[in-house]
Amino acid sequence: MAPHVTALDVRTMADCRPYYSPVSTTQGPVKFIYTAGQIGRDKNGVVPATYEKEVELAFQNLGDCLLAAGATPSDIVKVTYYIVNYSPKNRYHAQVLLKFMNGHRPPSTLVPVTALAVPEYHFEIEAVAAIRDLAAIPPIVKPAPGNSLSVDVVVVGAGLSGLQAAHDIQRAGFSCVVLEARDRVGGKTWSQSTKDGGVVDVGAAWINDSNQARMYALAKRFDLELIEQNTDGNCAAHVPEKEALVFRYGEVPAWGEKDVADIVRIRDGFEELCHTIDIRNPWDAKYDDVTLEDFMKKQGAGERALGTVSIWTRAMLGCEPSELSALYFLDYCKSGGGLLQMRSDQKDGGQHLRIRTGTQTFSKKIAESMVPGSVILEAPVSRIFQSRLGSAIVTTEDGTRYHARKVVVSIPTPTYKQITFQPPLPLDKLEYSSNSMLGYYAKMILLWDKPWWRKGGYCGMTQSFVGPASVTRDTSDDLNGHFSLTCFVVGQPGRDWSKLSPAGRKEAILAQLVQLFGSENEAFIRAPTEVFEQEWVKDVYSQGCPCPVTPPGIMSDVGKALREPFESIHFVGTETSFEWKGYMEGAVRSGERGAAEVIEALSKKEGKVLAKL
């Protein structure tokens, strides 16, 4: 099957490469996208001072228009330029075009004009684009239990990675269903409604608008409102047998000069070291022969520094420094641009922007944009059989069979064992997945009528060297008057807390908050309007979050096996991403990667079949 937009060269005419093609065609059911003429003007109506910047901004605006319509530059069918004072000697737009189109060459027309709508404008570009109209594809009807359905691709798991993969595969013209065990999409993103009409994210909650390009593009595509994470105000550190230490966001709690120096030394040394990791070949580095704890001890980390490292691994992965290899953590941090960036709540950081309607919106919107009926819920996969002929049969627990040419598995590696693979997974992959471990990760989200902590000058961010919650953050939606703190109950303190009764767990958190914010706030603290609790380890289809870790020896031995296809089966999921592992960004990137693998393979097969005729 060909892509839905094809740009053609015409042998009998002058060569138009590399800038454009003389003609393009669309194919199959498509949605057309028409943009207004886009000019170089920012959100505030300001036109850049130079022509070059103006051209670049016009292209950027064009990109945003396409994004809002669910399209990309490769979907463009035709562009038209309108240029004031055009001179054939100044074709700066052609350079920007080449970068913007990234190999795609839609037909174009350049129209020199004497003026545009206002004198400040010198360059305008408009486009027609087309995307495959998935809503126009006949809906998929879920087969009755025991019956079967044939598709090009089956995706197992309707988390962000699986949905992104299925979306891309459908857009490329292949039939695809997603089989989801749960009764909802989103995987480890789950936005639950509050009694007062708000929403809380009991799973993944943050994106950013700079280095998380995929998530920010999705936010633009779905026109989602973003909430900037507040870091103005004091933080509090919860320490043993003392009053909470108050410190500014970005600083180190005031343990005392020597401890602070030790923490800073350990932190900065680790930051520097993690940047030496090649995320595409992390196993080339050393550091996989030792746990992170032992590694830090070798660095001479003192008690406070080790405690700080524990907060990192607990908050970031739900595990203890003794449970994962130093290399794993170095690579993990590097995947998000470094320890500091990954941990940051500010611009470029991992926890910078929330979604007003909750992060599950991403998955819901992607699913809504797909072929009707193609995301099949409550369909846990029990078996994946691969025939020698290069096709597969995916069977769900009720005995329904899905015949497919390709399968994309988008579930966490530790849950592979819930599926019978026939033939079995390769030994390397088995070794990797059976040695991967998901940490303990829970969120308790408490809602109040008012953000009482702010009166005391607090931003809501706390750290704890005691527990049960290692970290808290303000997750309020001020605009709608919803106020909440989210407590990350993670790692060993989380495991201990988990054994308490429900009432005991709530009480433990309330008591910790009183210790952190002082008894003057106790009355407020103890009167939350609503409390949400989510222990991801108890979720059978996730078994933890955000991402499984490996102990020493696994990455260097079989790490490469993680994302390797196994015959017709491809593997995605945030843990398989090179960048932003454990984050939604990583999930989406891995989904794109898996889709690209499958599309390339299927397109080759199509080619072969055509060649036979």
Next chain:
Amino acid sequence: MAPHVTALDVRTMADCRPYYSPVSTTQGPVKFIYTAGQIGRDKNGVVPATYEKEVELAFQNLGDCLLAAGATPSDIVKVTYYIVNYSPKNRYHAQVLLKFMNGHRPPSTLVPVTALAVPEYHFEIEAVAAIRDLAAIPPIVKPAPGNSLSVDVVVVGAGLSGLQAAHDIQRAGFSCVVLEARDRVGGKTWSQSTKDGGVVDVGAAWINDSNQARMYALAKRFDLELIEQNTDGNCAAHVPEKEALVFRYGEVPAWGEKDVADIVRIRDGFEELCHTIDIRNPWDAKYDDVTLEDFMKKQGAGERALGTVSIWTRAMLGCEPSELSALYFLDYCKSGGGLLQMRSDQKDGGQHLRIRTGTQTFSKKIAESMVPGSVILEAPVSRIFQSRLGSAIVTTEDGTRYHARKVVVSIPTPTYKQITFQPPLPLDKLEYSSNSMLGYYAKMILLWDKPWWRKGGYCGMTQSFVGPASVTRDTSDDLNGHFSLTCFVVGQPGRDWSKLSPAGRKEAILAQLVQLFGSENEAFIRAPTEVFEQEWVKDVYSQGCPCPVTPPGIMSDVGKALREPFESIHFVGTETSFEWKGYMEGAVRSGERGAAEVIEALSKKEGKVLAKL
């Protein structure tokens, strides 16, 4: 059913005729085509010296863009002009437009501009077009033997004429299947693979790029590589009991002054006479009361001239001058622009350009562009029943019935007798088809490692007054290192040769080549790497090629019946074409004509039904 692009006039607005319409619509599943702004620039980037030529070339480029996308000017939805130094007093583009659009009036916008992309350009035109997206139509599923299927139109025969007709009918919005007796498409075009990865055309092999507009358009549409027929070098004439006469291409073999004068007189007289024939009404002319041989004898043609005429009819039609009426041959020559042009291998000639991938590519590509499954192979038609209600049932040999509102018969007239027509064909048509005769036409194609004949200064073209091959041509693909001579074993010498054993036939050809090219080449000649032989008379579904001829009395009596519809049945095929009879060009033109007849008739019927509602 309406065409997929409709241009509408608006009663309440100023009249836009004859140049454009104010608005157009598209209908049904369509593929959209967008062109870049087309300027008057040739393949080498040269802009013509005059504005008029520049405008014409821009339209021509626009036409080529559409062609590459499988569209024609009548598919245009909207055009936009950009004109430098526009003056309402110079609207030359409007004249070109009228000719280009040929009655279609898409909406247009004229934009005067101060400049275009480079100063040499003064006129630019871009277009949006739409064609019916046949790939988006639900595939046709061949009914099981004995079952039935209902469609608007059944086409009998998947040669070029039938495929072109079916393609046009599907494009116009009607359902249509093609029933083909063979296990392949292409009819009398058949491209077979050689052992060394090349291809040989055992059927029709040449087109040109000037007066064979349909074939050249198809070559552009399918982006086919063309090979110019070589005429540089010496030709050789094979004469009785003498050494071969060597002559330059285009000259007459050096028989001697008197003979040459006679041949030239006969040739030029016939050339002049054939141009007096009105190809739409050839029966108005005399010359149908005499065979071509008797006609030539009356002109006082000597032995050598008569021998030359024999080579014409043998090479062009596989028959002897005594077997066809003079009028038939006059009309046949005129249909290809005259005797000289039809016989020419040079620019404008009938044998000017070959297709690197073989001429069957045309049929394969047309079939691929049609509704999936709509070309049904191995389905020989045994019976066509027409009911009084104006519909038909076409039955194949396995008893499958195809119900249709119209039938297009695209098989050679002499094979009509293989089908039971009920009611029977009209008497005139029966008389015509039972008196039509297909000549003997065979090709033997010999491949060698090297083009040994070129060393001797030969171009590969030979004529024979002895046989068995009346004509040979170089049919090499130099670029890919495939070298071959194609021997046309035709007419009475061919019939005699046909009776030999396979080994005898090959030996006869090899011996002739040795006589033609000299014993110094014998070692090369006798070591071909591969030999192909195709005797079209033995092909049950063709019974000969390229085209049946008629003896005296038939054309003038019942010639008009040839292409007349019989109730719901329409007749196409290269022999029914007014232009380029016997050639692929004629086949395609006849297919277009048959489709137009059917589309008009069905559209009228639709109109009636609509009027009733």
